[in-house]
Amino acid sequence: MHRIRAAAAGAVTVSLLTAVTACGGGSSTGGGGSNDSPKTLTYWASNQGASIEVDKKVLQPELDKFEKQTGIKVKLEVVPWSDLLNRILTATTSGQGPDVLNIGNTWSASLQATGALLPWDADNFAKIGGKDRFVDSALGSTGAPGKDPAAVPLYSMAYALYYNKKMFADAGISQPPTTWDELVADGKKLSKGGKWGLGAEGANPSENIHHAFVFAKQHGADFFTADGKPDFTGDGVVAAVKQYVDLMATDKIIAPGNAEYAQNQSVSDFAKGTNAMLLWQSASANLASQGMSADAYGIAPVPVQSGAPGTGKQVDSMVAGINLAVFKNTHNLDGAMKFVKFMTSDAEQKTLNTEYSSIPPVKTAQADSVFNTPANAVLKDTLAKSAAALPQVADESQFETAVGTAIKDLFADAAAGRAVTTDSVKAALEKAQQQMPAK
Amino acid sequence: MTTTAPAEAAVYKSPSGAAKRTPRHPGRIRRIGLPYLLLLPALLLELLVHLVPMVIGIVMSFKELTQFYIRDWGTAPWAGISNYKVSVDFDAPVGEALLHSFLVTVAFTLVSVGLCWLIGTAAAIFMQGTFRGRGLLRALFLVPYALPVYAAVITWVFMFQHDNGLVNHVLHDQLHLTDKPSFWLIGDNSFVALLTVSVWKGWPFAFLIVMAGLQNIPGELYEAAALDGAGMWQQLRRITLPSLRPVNQVLVLVLFLWTFNDFNTPYVLFGKSAPEAADLISVHIYQASFVTWNFGTGSAMSVLLLLFLLVVTGVYLLLTSRGRKTADV
Numbered sequence: 001m002h003r004i005r006a007a008a009a010g011a012v013t014v015s016l017l018t019a020v021t022a023c024g025g026g027s028s029t030g031g032g033g034s035n036d037s038p039k040t041l042t043y044w045a046s047n048q049g050a051s052i053e054v055d056k057k058v059l060q061p062e063l064d065k066f067e068k069q070t071g072i073k074v075k076l077e078v079v080p081w082s083d084l085l086n087r088i089l090t091a092t093t094s095g096q097g098p099d100v101l102n103i104g105n106t107w108s109a110s111l112q113a114t115g116a117l118l119p120w121d122a123d124n125f126a127k128i129g130g131k132d133r134f135v136d137s138a139l140g141s142t143g144a145p146g147k148d149p150a151a152v153p154l155y156s157m158a159y160a161l162y163y164n165k166k167m168f169a170d171a172g173i174s175q176p177p178t179t180w181d182e183l184v185a186d187g188k189k190l191s192k193g194g195k196w197g198l199g200a201e202g203a204n205p206s207e208n209i210h211h212a213f214v215f216a217k218q219h220g221a222d223f224f225t226a227d228g229k230p231d232f233t234g235d236g237v238v239a240a241v242k243q244y245v246d247l248m249a250t251d252k253i254i255a256p257g258n259a260e261y262a263q264n265q266s267v268s269d270f271a272k273g274t275n276a277m278l279l280w281q282s283a284s285a286n287l288a289s290q291g292m293s294a295d296a297y298g299i300a301p302v303p304v305q306s307g308a309p310g311t312g313k314q315v316d317s318m319v320a321g322i323n324l325a326v327f328k329n330t331h332n333l334d335g336a337m338k339f340v341k342f343m344t345s346d347a348e349q350k351t352l353n354t355e356y357s358s359i360p361p362v363k364t365a366q367a368d369s370v371f372n373t374p375a376n377a378v379l380k381d382t383l384a385k386s387a388a389a390l391p392q393v394a395d396e397s398q399f400e401t402a403v404g405t406a407i408k409d410l411f412a413d414a415a416a417g418r419a420v421t422t423d424s425v426k427a428a429l430e431k432a433q434q435q436m437p438a439k
Numbered sequence: 440m441t442t443t444a445p446a447e448a449a450v451y452k453s454p455s456g457a458a459k460r461t462p463r464h465p466g467r468i469r470r471i472g473l474p475y476l477l478l479l480p481a482l483l484l485e486l487l488v489h490l491v492p493m494v495i496g497i498v499m500s501f502k503e504l505t506q507f508y509i510r511d512w513g514t515a516p517w518a519g520i521s522n523y524k525v526s527v528d529f530d531a532p533v534g535e536a537l538l539h540s541f542l543v544t545v546a547f548t549l550v551s552v553g554l555c556w557l558i559g560t561a562a563a564i565f566m567q568g569t570f571r572g573r574g575l576l577r578a579l580f581l582v583p584y585a586l587p588v589y590a591a592v593i594t595w596v597f598m599f600q601h602d603n604g605l606v607n608h609v610l611h612d613q614l615h616l617t618d619k620p621s622f623w624l625i626g627d628n629s630f631v632a633l634l635t636v637s638v639w640k641g642w643p644f645a646f647l648i649v650m651a652g653l654q655n656i657p658g659e660l661y662e663a664a665a666l667d668g669a670g671m672w673q674q675l676r677r678i679t680l681p682s683l684r685p686v687n688q689v690l691v692l693v694l695f696l697w698t699f700n701d702f703n704t705p706y707v708l709f710g711k712s713a714p715e716a717a718d719l720i721s722v723h724i725y726q727a728s729f730v731t732w733n734f735g736t737g738s739a740m741s742v743l744l745l746l747f748l749l750v751v752t753g754v755y756l757l758l759t760s761r762g763r764k765t766a767d768v
Contacts, residue, residue, distance in 0.1 A: 086729060093509050110732075114506045203625060205712055257602040260624045262710060394506065398731045405712040412625035412714065415601075434532035437505060437733055 033118065033326070033333035041335050042075045044087070046102040046322055048155065048356045050289040052078045058355045066342050072335045085397070091327065092116035099330040100339050103151055105141035105321045106206075106390045106400070112143045112150035113394035118326040118336075119148035128152065128341040138361035140389035141319050151323035152344060153361035155353055157281040158382040159210065159317040160375075161300045167195070167276040168298075176300035180243070183277070183303045187253030190276040197253030199266030199275035202411035205404020207262075208244075210318050211279065212407060213390055215240035217315035218305050223399060224391045232403060232433040233426055241407060242425045249414035259408075259415035270297075281320045284357040284375055299375045301382055309386035317387040321361065359383060395436060402432040500738035509734065522739035533727075537740060539715070540723040547630070547719060548698045551637045555694055556687070558638065559645025564679065566646075567653055577650075584643035592707035595636045599623035599708075624709060629717040636704055641697070645690060652686030653679070688759045696748065720744060 043063070049055045055078040063074040077098070079087055085107065091097025092114050103111055111117055118124070120142070125131040131139070138156050142149035161183075163176050171190050177183035187197025201207040216223060221236025231237070248254040255275075258266060264286070270278040271290035279302055280286075284294065301309050302316040309316040324343055326336045342348060349365035359379050360366045371380060390396060406428040414420050499512065500522055508515035528534040566577055583591065598605040600623075607620040623632040660678050669677065702721040705713055711730050713722050724744065728737025 089509065089729065089732075093512070095510075110506060115510050203710075255602075256622075257600075260601055260622060397506075401712065401726070401730050408625070408712060409715065412622065415622055416626050431532060435536070435731070437731065 033328060033330040033336070035334055036331040038332055038335055039071065040073050040075065041100060041332055041339055042077070042098040043339070044084075044098040044101040045076060045078045046084055046104070047078055047080050048322065048358075050286060052080065054289075058352070062348060062351065066339065069342070070335070070338055072332070072338065074339065088116075089114075095329050097327045097329060099327055099332050099336045101325055101327060102154065102322050103325050105138075105151075105153065105319065105323045106396055108142050108150050108323060109144045109392040109394055110397040111325070112147065116328055117150040118328050118330070118333075119150065120152060121148045124337070125152075127337045128344055133344070133362050133364065135361050135363055135366065135383065137319050137383050137387055137389070138321060141321065141392065142323055144392050144394065151325035152340060153321060154324040154343060155322045155356055155358040156361040156379075156383055157320035157358050158379045158387050159214070159279055159281050159302050159320065160283075160378050160382065161302050162270060162278040162280055162283055162287075163298050163300065164270070164273060164276045165296060165298055167273065171276075176298060177303050178300070178308075179306050180303050184247070184251045184253060187247075187251065187277065191253050195273070196255040196269075196275050198247060198277045198279070199261075199269050200248065200254045200258045200279075200411075201261045201264065201266050202248070202254075202259035202415070203262040203408050205408060206400050208404045208407035208411075209390070209400045210281075210320070211244050212237075212241050212403065213318055213388075214302065214315060215244050217388055218313055219243075220313050222391070223403065224393055228391075228393045228395075230395070230399065230433050230436045232429040238422060238426045238429060241410070241429065242420065242422060245407065245410045245414055245420050245425070248411060249420040256415035259411040281317075282357045282359075282379065285355075294375075299378045301378055301386070309382065311386065311388075315386055315388045317382045319383065319387045319389045321358070398436055402435045403429065406432040496738050497742055499734060500742050502735050504733070504735040504738070506732040509732070512734070515735070518735055522735045523743070525736055526739050526743060533736065536718075537720075537723065540718045540720045543630070543716070543718055544699060544720040547634060547637070547717075548695060551634055551641060551698045552691060552694045554634075554638045555641040555645045555698075556691060558642040559647075560649045560683075562642070562646045563649035563653055564675070566650065580646055581643050583640050584647070588640070588703045589707055591640065592636060592704055595632075595639075596624065596708060599632050625714050627714075627716045629709065629714040633705055633708060633717045633719070636708060637698060637701065640704065641694060645694065648686060648690045649683060652683045656682045692752065692755060696752070699748065 045055060045059055047055055049058060056076065059076055059078075063076055067073050081104075084102075084104070088097070088101065088103065088111065092111075097116070103117075112119075120131075122131075134153050135156065138153035139149065142151050142153065161176060167190060168174075168176070168186075171186070173186050173189065177186050183198070190197040200211075213223065216237050219236035219240045221234050221240060223230065223232055223237060225231045248256065248259065255269075258269075266275060266278060267280060267283060267286050268290060269275045270280075270283075271287050271292040287297065288294065304314050304316050307314060324340055326333075326340065330336050343352070344362055346362065346365045346368075349360040349362045350368055350370055353360045353365070354370055357375070359371060359376060360368075365371075366380065391399065393399070410420055410425060410428055413424070501518060501520070502508075502512065502515040503518040503521075504512055504515045525531070525533050526537055529538045562580060566573060566580075597603075601607060601620055604623070606623060607617075610616045611620045621628055623629065656679065660682075661674055664674050664678055700721055701719065702725065705717060705719045705722045706725070709717060709722075711722075711726060713719065720740075724737050724740045727740060728734050
């Protein structure tokens with residue numbers, strides 16, 4: 001009896017303690033960078049290619065080139081997207097991070113607020129050839145307005161409408177849609193016999209946010225007020241979110257099954273010919289790796305409500321992309337600077353952006369003929385004329401989760417056949433807004 | 440003095456002679472000191488691995504710890520009890536969501552533990568009889584327990600998929616039990632999906648423990664009962680279950696704590712944002728801390744959870760030990 005009680009007490013203690021220790025953490029040592037270890041660098045690359053192996057194959061030869069030039073050895077680690085933000089947070093807390101790292105450009109302001117990234121003031125920019133080398137729209141996603149950027153742009157991407165040429169021809173559609181009404185009409189023609197008009201990643205909060213943001217812009221609305229406060233329940237925002245979810249709920253041009261997609265299944269569906277259209281950023285490399293030949297699909301700008309894409313209400317994409325940041329605690333500050341300069345050099349920009357089917361955010365590299373293919377022309381044009389940066393606020397990461405999850409739940413309602421009304425959308429967004437940190 | 444004699448004898452055997460200089464009661468010191476000395480490494484580790492982080496967690500719960508301060512969390516401003524206030528204000532969204540998640544977790548835990556125990560016990564009793572292939576079957580039963588959690592749960596994710604999943608294929612296409620394929624990973628059914636995986640993963644442990652408990656019941660009891668004319672059902676009710684009682688007490692408690700705190704299953708099944716119907720408290724607290732970057736509130740929620748589990752466990756141990764005393768009489 002005694003032993004059992006002791007065993008029970010032991011089990012209880014261990015189980016209970018783990019509940020609280022899960023939230024424990026360490027304190028960082030603070031301080032700035034140094035040049036204690038000038039011969040090595042650690043680089044966390046985000047997963048850009050079809051797999052981590054692909055990324056290693058793409059990046060390693062470039063890193064070897066850098067080592068030859070500078071004598072600095074770069075230790076590469078490719079981090080999957082699902083882990084990247086947590087890894088950065090852990091590194092921030094412990095002060096033990098990489099020297100240079102990739103960040104999603106929408107996180108710039110959130111990560112800037114932690115103070116873990118080296119600010120890019122005029123001096124630092126001068127070391128890599130100046131701020132003027134970069135495209136303005138890309139610089140718009142490097143940190144909060146009025147502050148020195150927390151990172152420099154590395155790869156730029158934009159959303160485009162990918163459409164299956166054969167399926168369009170079979171349905172008697174000669175042109176890709178330019179407005180949402182046209183897209184819905186085309187989608188209805190295409191949605192039959194187990195095929196669907198459009199694909200979506202309904203259970204992926206970030207993907208939901210990107211589309212909701214663009215729809216909101218087209219309704220003349222924003223998710224944040226000018227002074228950075230959440231404003232999720234305005235009529236324009238509600239109408240925007242409803243319009244997006246309605247593509248499944250009332251227009252029925254997205255398969256209900258897409259409500260649980262979060263692993264890029266909609267790209268596979270498009271490659272397989274299950275969906276005739278896909279709204280995606282720089283999908284070419286991904287489609288090629290899934291066996292879809294480049295002449296099987298066309299690329300057009302994302303539709304708008306009416307007219308042609310442009311600024312203001314005619315925004316048709318977020319400024320998507322990857323930034324390169326230097327960890328403030330680096331032990332090789334000079335080397336890190338050299339590395340950023342190398343990665344943003346014209347030659348490397350051409351090589352890497354070609355491999356990842358993205359667009360160089362460096363003006364001179366962007367002008368290269370390599371990026372004049374039809375696909376790249378649409379993306380370049382979008383980035384230059386009609387893309388807008390997601391809100392550069394410290395709470396951006398929380399916003400993605402709260403609103404992205406609300407839309408995920410709305411998609412789940414639509415998939416289950418429950419009505420998605422203006423009221424239900426508003427209620428979901430109101431709840432999301434209340435979950436945002438109080439100011 | 441008899442108690443010290445053997446120890447003294449041992450001391451004088453020591454070739455070094457050092458023992459001769461030791462103080463008056465060397466044996467007693469050794470006997471009392473040694474166990475503590477042996478425990479010391481474990482205690483130190485426990486302190487480092489559990490107690491220190493726990494204290495830090497409690498300190499954090501009184502701080503306003505957001506992304507602005509995580510780099511050096513010591514500098515985060517004190518928040519007093521505001522993190523706790525926010526957590527338990529059930530009319531406001533954060534508290535309301537926490538309460539919802541708590542209730543979902545309680546319901547989930549009760550059903551999951553109940554089913555794990557029932558299936559595990561039934562299987563263990565069934566396996567008492569000897570038959571061909573018993574060893575193989577027993578090994579098979581333990582497979583879910585032996586598999587790595589991530590691999591096992593991700594397989595369930597594939598099976599639960601709406602369009603290509605095995606579950607819908609069997610329920611809808613083959614058995615025609617549903618009008619249309621169901622969603623398991625989003626919406627209300629997600630609770631059932633979570634429960635299924637949890638029970639699948641948890642019952643082999645119950646099976647293992649109950650099986651061990653059954654080995655300790657003397658066979659004569661059953662023989663005597665059979666002579667007295669007791670049937671199988673009566674033997675189960677009057678011999679097997681009462682004899683298993685002490686084992687069950689620990690088993691149910693451990694299963695309860697594990698299930699209540701289970702993080703891996705819901706996280707792998709649903710990712711960072713679980714559907715409302717399956718929003719377990721562990722993922723909920725994770726989300727508060729690591730997704731919305733509000734570590735102060737997340738820590739406060741953890742401390743509240745700890746207090747709740749302490750109370751439940753205390754009451755449970757009290758009740759079961761009282762029951763045991765009367766049973767012993």
